[in-house]
Amino acid sequence: MARTGRLVVGVTGASGGIYALRFLHHAVPHFREIYYICSEQAIQVMQTELGMDITRETLSARALLGYDWDGLNILNPRDYFSPPASGSFRHDGMVLIPCSMGTLGRIAQGISDDLMTRAADVCLKERRPLILVVRETPFNLIHLRNMVQAAEAGATILPANPSFYNRPQTLEAAVDTVVARVLQNLGIEQTLVPEWGIEAD
Structure with missing residues (x-):
């Protein structure tokens, strides 16, 4: 399948908001558009863990990346009319980072109760990459x-x-x-971490 340059990212309320931020930072150079679905709980986690002064209303590329980028599309998880809700919307895959156990459970059972789980369900039915960066212990x-x-x-x-x-x-x-492994599983060359047994340039 030809690459579209589009990626869907879901951020749940699991602890580990820094994974979402670092992944977004390193994914931007590889995509022309990123569709970013962030739950209310994820915003609270970023406020608590990272000290970020953000709300649903102020969530933006500048707030997340530190600069403006027109390719970042912030989506409301309640908006079922957003492009990732449809299988006709072509993209290169979806990453849920971090992925809570509740979200994992709904995806595993085929329960699409918001845009995030619907977009994940679409990936499975359309045979597109779906990477769940689970965070629990x-x-x-x-x-x-x-x-x-x-x-x-x-x-x-x-x-x-x-x-x-x-x-x-x-x-x-x-x-x-961890971000490096996610990029690799999307088929993207990464230079964050050298491959085992291979000297870094």
């Missing part, structure tokens, strides 16, 4: 079964587990080890 049996069911339906389960073989020296560098 420990997992209970329901969580594990939901992950299996989502994976069997076609999703990629990518836990927000940083790697340490490259000795990250900052929180951002540790987070970027």
